[in-house]
Every structure is written in structure tokens, then in C-alpha cells.
Amino acid sequence: MSFSNLLMKSGLTVAVRDAQAAVLMTATRQGHTIRGKPPGVARSLEQRIREENVEDPEVVARINIGFPQLKESRSAQLKKRLEHLKSQRSDKQLEQLARSNKLIIDLDKVQRTYVKTTGQHDLRLVADHYGIFEHLFGSAYFVPRVPLNISYQLDGDSLAPVYNGNVIKPTEAAKAPQIDFDGLVDPITGQAAGQDTYWTLVASNPDAHYTNGTAECLHWFIANIPNGKVSEGQVLAEYLPPFPPRGVGYQRMVFVLYKQQARLDLGSYQLAAADYGNLEKRTFSTLDFYRQHQEQLTPAGLAFYQTNWDESLTQFYHDVLKIKEPVYEYDFPKPYLTDQKFFPLKQPFNLYMDKHRDQKQVNKEYLERKLAKTHPFEGPKKPLRYPNAHPIRDVPSWLRTEIRKERLGTGRVQDY
Template sequence: MRFGEMTLLPFVSEVQSNMAALCRRALLITGEKIGVNISARGLGTSASLCRRAPPLGPLPNEDIDVTDLEALEKYGSYPRYVRNAQEASKKTHWWRTYKEYMDAANPEKDVELVDIGLPFRRGSRLQEVRQRNKVMRENKLNPELERATRLRTLKVPLDRVREEWERTSGPHHIRRLADHYAIYRDLFPTAYFVPRVMMRVRYGDGTDDASAVYYGNQLPPSTAAAPPKVSYEAEEGSLWTLLLTSPDEHLQDGNLEYVHWLVGNIPGSDLSAGQEVCGYLPPFPAKGTGFHRFVFVLFKQDAAIDFTHDTRTSPCTSLAERSFRTVEFYRRHQDVMTPASLAFFQSQWDDTVTHTFHTLLNMREPVFEYEQPPVYHPPQRKFPHGQPLRYLDRYRDGKEHTYGHRY
């Protein structure tokens, strides 16, 4: 595109540069007035920083010749145009989103999910607004708080922030994370629950945040070698069940899980006084299989439960006995059991997994390797101008790459 004999691109670039210089000068002048040193920070515009990439395929109406619009096909009427537009919208295009592809591959996308969690009764909205307004008035009348805010010395207690988060939006955030990691899909098909009870799980001595279990964080198997410390708020006289399972570890059937820990009839939050249905087994993600999910599920009981059918031998070193399905376990006891809390982490192979297989499970350690697809060799070109040669990488087998030169 030209304007007379001069292209517009240098003109636009010059205007952008001038605007950036003016904005920077204005910021420097403002910084001098308020006593802030911002001379060390640069300023850039979005137009100068953006990088345009070619599209992945043809764009809509790319084949239309805009210089000769009169030669285009005329629809003749609006209903005929609508019919053609609807037919065009049903065609498969390259810009279809990832969600549409996943929905097409999931036959249960239209199945309505069932909420199996604890009931929730929200308090009065009027009382919440009054309490918030009261706190705001007290903060405005507090001179120490105002001075600390003005001098930027105010320290926000993170414990109170976490408590407020757990009381308000935390359960819904945890549910979204569990849905993102497909926890409900693999443990409770066609069902879900909102974690109404906050559960804290920590390995080790319980003081290191790096060994805590959150919602999808990564922990090595060496950290989870011993049973963790689990705490939660429980009413006096209540009974609970704690489950630790892995939906990714099973070596023979992808639809089964391995139960790593199961404690039932827990009075309050005292795990030591509960019935250990299945002893603790450290995570053992096989080498070459990537990250595995390990999920803690806390159930609230309405009465004591007979776990005779679920009890494993102690110590349980047979993977066949540890084969497990959370949904079947829940269906057997759903009349007196309700899922109330959730926490999960990810883990991949390290040296302690070898010890678990050889010592605890008394079996040979399985090792997996990804099968690489056959290498695609594009047809050779006589004069590959502007392209890397890399002849050895393209036309000979081998895992080590030998990079060539560029023309």
C-alpha cells in the first residue's frame, strides 16, 4: 500500500517512535515532580513489540477479490443468504477450538452431573453486607491503619486471608482445579462435589511448606515415603473416612486404581484412633510413565461403617489386592458416607520407587520407554535456499542430532 511515492510503513514507525518518546518524557517529568526515579525503566508500545505470525490456514473470505465486487455471486434474497451462511458454519475449519474437539470425542458431554457433596446453606446476604460495612467504617476510623497504608508499611496477615478464602470462594476454586485435573471424571464418573471441609495434608515434620499437599502441586516419591499428617475441622462425635488413591498407577488395567491408604471410622480428626482398613504404601510411579495423580478424599460418615469387605491384609504387599475403584467403594457406602474434602498432588519416578518395588512389593521394577514414531523424511531439494541443510538428521537413523549449516 502506497501514499503517493512513499510507503506508509516508515511513516507509521516514525509516528510510533515519536509517541513513545513523548510518553517517556512525560513520565520522566512526572516522576521528577513526585520524587520517583523511573529513568531505569524502558517504555515500549504494543505496536513495536508485537510479532505477527502467519495463520495456520486460509482465513474466511480470503478467496474473495475485493477489487471486483460486482462479479461476486448474488444471493438474491436474505433467506437464501441465511441458508448459505448456516451451511458454511457447519463445515469443519482449522480455527475450531480445543473444547469443541474434546466435546466431539466425549460421548458423555451432555450427561448432567450429580452433586454428591454436603449440602450448603448460605447465610443472610443482608447480614454479610452489614458486617462488611461495619469493618470498612472501623478501618476508616483507625489512624494507625491509615498511617501504615500511607507509608506502605501495612502487613496483611496471610492466615486471615487464607481463612477468608476457605470460607468464601475457596471450595469453588478447588472444585474447578479438580475438574481441570479430571479428578471427578476418573474417581466419580457423572458426579462431583464441592469440598465444604478444608483438609490440610503435610508430609515430614509438618512445618515445611514444600512438603504440603495442595491441589495439583508436584512432590517427589521420596517426600511421601511415610504417612502424612492430616488435619481438618470436625465436630465432636463425628466420624470420618480418609482415602488415598491413584487413578494413573495401575500397571494392567487403566480403569482401575491402586489404593495407597484407607482409614475409616475416624473419631473427629484423630487419625490414630481410626480403623486402618488398608495400610499406607508410598507412591510408585513407574519409570517412563510421567506424572501420576495421588488424591486424598475425605468422607463424612453418618454412622459407623463395617469395612470388612474393604479390609486388606496387613501389611498389604500385593498389587492385586490393592486394585481399587473409588466409585464402587462409594456406592457400597453411599447411604452413610458423603465426600466432604479433597486434596491431590502429582509425582513422577525417582530412586525411591526402585526401593518400593524391590523391598516393599517384592517384585521386579517395570520400566517403560516411549515408542517414537517413524521419522518423516521430506523429499530432498536440489537447492534448499534459506533452509537448514541438516542432512544427517533427516536421512539417517539415530537419537543424537547433528546440526548442519544454513545457506
Template sequence: MALRTACAVALRTGTDLGVNNARTFVTTAFLCKRVPPLGPMPNEEFDMKNLQSVERYRSYNRYFRQAEEMKNKPAWWKTYRGYVEKADPEHGAVRVDIGLPYYRPCRLKEVRERRQVMKANKENADLERACRLRTFKIPLDVVQEVWKKNCGPLHIKKLADHYGVFRDLFPMAYFLPQVSLHICYGQDNSGTVHFGNRLTPTEAASVPQISFDAEDGSLWTLLLTCPDEHLLENEAEYVHWLVGNIPGGAVQSGEELCHYLPPFPAKGTGFHRYVYVLFKQEGPINFQEDVRPSPW
């Protein structure tokens, strides 16, 4: 807060007043810049010196509901969400779902199955003993498969929104990734592709090994693109790999339309996003006019 001090001094001599004994008058004024008062601070309603008087939530559900209400409640201070929403041109716009139909399993059925599993685990003496002795090993492959079937597509969609994949590749559109791609670079599968991990151009110099689960008789098209790499146009992109008419999940049996082009990020341009996109075909497509010659 800006603060100034203005001093006005009035001096009159005795000869001016016509008297021999004169007094000196000194006046001082403080000028303050008025600003609007701050709003209520978080947790201001709680007495930090008497925490025992604070009402307990008594359950996680009550705490979660209260936290969601407070998160969506507008605040007088500036937030990171406000900056992000202001910078996003698609914020608040209605986007079109261009993906495959998503059939979510019955919630009631999931809850019943989960309760049965929890009941069986509580009655399993060997499992209790292994957990108590810290010798129990969680099967991560089973956890991964359950995650893919339940909340995996929603989590991957949020990651794609976070990295701006839909905004830059599919403006005003989105989809739920329902088919999981297993992508590994190198002979020893050391360069595994996840959802936003970092790989060097040396690790991605050769053609990766890709597999995915698909129905027999289905046809697919696989695309590898980069929205950050074009050297001349900001809105353009380079196609690094394009394979069409993939039968089932056999990528090596598909028709290679554009041969694999290794990443070549320019120096000083930071990290680049390389996105694998899998399209499902309704039937065989004639790509003879779209085949590109091999650059090697």
C-alpha cells in the same frame, strides 16, 4: 493465499500471415484462489489514533458486565475453550451433586458486615499510619479462614474440575469440598499438600499428618487414591491409604483398613495425581471383612 500466474504466448510468423510485418501477441492471466473473508477482529470498532473519543466505563461493574458479555459472545475464530469443550466427554451433561448440603451465607449480611469493617478501618488512625509507613502486616491465617468460609469451596471445586478429578473418580458427579484437610509430610511439615502442588516420592514416603475440623461424635472415612498409576488397566486405580470410622478429626484414632502405600510413579509417565477424599459416615461401619494385611 495461493497465487498462480498462467502465461499464454501466441506467436505467428509473417509467412503464416502472408505479410512481412507481423506483430506478436502475449496474454497474461492471474488465477487467484478465493477464500471466505475474515470476520471482524477484536477492538476493530475503536479508533486507535483517537483514544480520547472512546467511551469510558466509569466503574468496574460496567466494565465487568461488558467483559462477561464479550467473553460469552461466539466468535468466528477458533478458541482454546472450544478445543477443551470438544475434548471433554462430560461437557454439557447434567452432573449430580453427591456432596454434603451447602448453605451459602446470606449475601446481604455479608455486604453489611463488609461495609462495617471497611468503615471501621477508615476511622482507625493507627491502621492508616501503619499502611502509610508500610509496617502493617496482614494476618494471613485470618485471611485463609475467611476464604474457606466464603468462596473457598467454589475455588477448590473449579480446581478439581481443571485437573479432571471428578471426571476420572466420580463420572457424571461433583461435590463442593466443605471440610478443609490439613495434610503435611515429614517431621518438620516441609511437604505440605495444597491444591495441585508437586511433591516427590521421597517427600511422600512416610505417613502424613492429617487434621480437619469436624463435629464431636461424627465419623469419617479417609481415602488416598491415584487415578494415573495403575500399571495394567487404564480405568483402574490403586488404593494407597484407607482409614475408616474416624471420630471427629482424629485420623490417628480411626480404623486403618488399608495401610499406607507410598507413591511409586513409573519412570517416563509424567506427573501423577494423588487425591485425598474425605467421606462422611452416617454411623459406625463394620470393616472387618475389608481390612487388608500390612505389606511391611
């Protein structure tokens, strides 16, 4: 309901009319026009009505479906920090190395500390930025409590890690990645679990479904992973490499790790070997999957990356998916042209006229002009050594500019 309709229903039309009259009376003051809405009755009235119709925070609030985190008391954290600072300051050798610029910092230890403290919270913010939770879980989200390390094997011993939405090409992701996480840890306390644990790993692409824009393409499904040993899990869907078509830009590959209460029977998601490349059989919805098993599953880990088209996908479409490779192009709208003017001021004559001509004819003329100055064996003429030193006389200004651009090798003539 608009603001004016709300005023009509509130019986406040007279007050607004009086406020508008007051604004009109004070629109000019001492010869100056007041810019913007001046403070007065109308503004306070509008604010008061909007405050009475705010959205209910309990309705629009997002739901945290992940594990909570048990933290130490503030005093215990402060005590550990002070003890660490005291030990660092009392280390004379550490001070000498720092002063002589010989102190070597263990970056692996820094990374472990970052992941243990604020790394997973930062991952949640990055995932929100990329719309991961919105497109997978709707209005829900979770803070990853179990660090998920995923890396693709490249040539030699080099690896391509999956890190907070980085770009990995389809050539690099052709084979199943290496998955590593601590499956013997309790996501709530961060301590070692006292019994066997079971996990489920799902990799999907929310941007890859061809026929249903709200569905996802299932790329990998491993259930009942015992104690974090991915190789011993139940593979329900074999790994399918990403296949972003040409022209669609970047797509997101998302890995979600769930912690199970116990072993689950997820045989209904089993994909037959004959349907490995059947994209319709790989239709998946993370939200529906979680709603159906939310009593037995809780999301605990997250990782994702971006990928776009490369040359290796042409053969992948023909050999694996058995379909013709799709190619998408953006259909740009035609530029808006105003009616022609008899005297187009401050516009080059030739450029203004070419806007209203057939673009193919213009391209043909430029190509013919370029071929006329190109020798069939020796190639084009050599450029002038000092292009601006040669005067241009007895030509109109628009043509003088065109000749100068051609000599300098700039302008649209270089596009042909």
C-alpha cells in the same frame, strides 16, 4: 447422523440445492472472491436444524453429590461488610501504619479467610482441571465443605504441604502424612455439630494400576474416624507411598474425605499385613465404593498432589513391592521423508543428504571427527579466540556453514 443425511431425511434437499446455486452465483463480487460462508438460506437452514437437535441438558448435566451450603441472606452479608469497612475506616492507628508502610498483615488470618470464603470453590475448579472428578466419580462432582490439611514431614521441622496439585517427590512422601481437619463442624451450616461425628479417609492413585487402566491403586484407607481424630480411626489399608515408574511422567495422589451417618462395617476392605505390597489386592474403584455406600457416606473434603519418579524408587520396587522396576520409554515414530530431489533448493546439501542415510553411520562419522582432533592427554584443541575473524575460502557454501558452526561451538556437532 451427518448434516447431509439429516437433510435427506427432512425432505429439504431442494432447498439446499437452491441455496448452493445462490452461493455459486455470488461467489465473486466486483472482482473479489467472497471468503467464508456468506449469509443466506443455507446457513439459516443449518442453524434451524441444529437447534432442533440439541442435547437434553438433563441428560448431560453433572450431578452434585456433595453437601449443600447454607448462606446468609444478601442483606446480612452486606450489613457485615459495611460494619467491617466502617470499623476499618474509623481506626486512626491503622491509617497511620498504612501511610508509613509499617502495616503488618497476618497471612495466616488471610489464609483462613480465603479457605472459609472461596478457597474450596477454587479447589473444586482446580480438581476439575486435573480430571479428578471425571476419573473418580464419573459425571459427578462435589464442592469440598471441610478443609483438609495434609502435610508430609521432611528433614527437621519443615513440612511439604499438599496444596492444589503441587508436586511432591516420592522421597518426601515415603512416610504417612499428617492429616488435620475439623471433625466437629457441620459441613452444611459450618457450625459446631451437636453430637459425635465419624469420617472415612481414602487415598488412591487413578494412574498407578498396571493391569487395569480404569481401576485405582489404594494407598490408604481409614474408616470410622471419630470427631476428626485420624489416629483413632480404623485402618483398613496401611499407607503405601507413591511409586510412579520411570518414564510415565506425573501421577495424581488423591485424598477424599467422607462424612458418615454413623459407624460403618467396612471390614470387607480390610487388607492383610501380608498383602501390604500386593498391588492386585490394592485394586480399588472410588465410583463403585461410593455407589455401594452412598446412603451412609457423603464426600466432604478433597486434597491431591502430583508426583513423578526419583532415585529412591529403585530400592522401593525391589524391597517392598518385590518386583523388577519397570522403565517406560516413548517410541517416537520415524520422521516422514519425501522422495529425494535432484536439486533440493534452499536446503543445506550435507543436512539434506544425511536425512536419507543411516543415523548410526552419521553418528559414527561425527564421533570419529571429534576424536581425531582430541589429544589423548591434553584433550581437545583450544577454541579460536576470534572464530569469525579467520576467513574460509575455496569451499562450498554448505561446508562453509558447517565449519563456522564448528568454530562457534553450535549445531549438531556438539551432540557427540
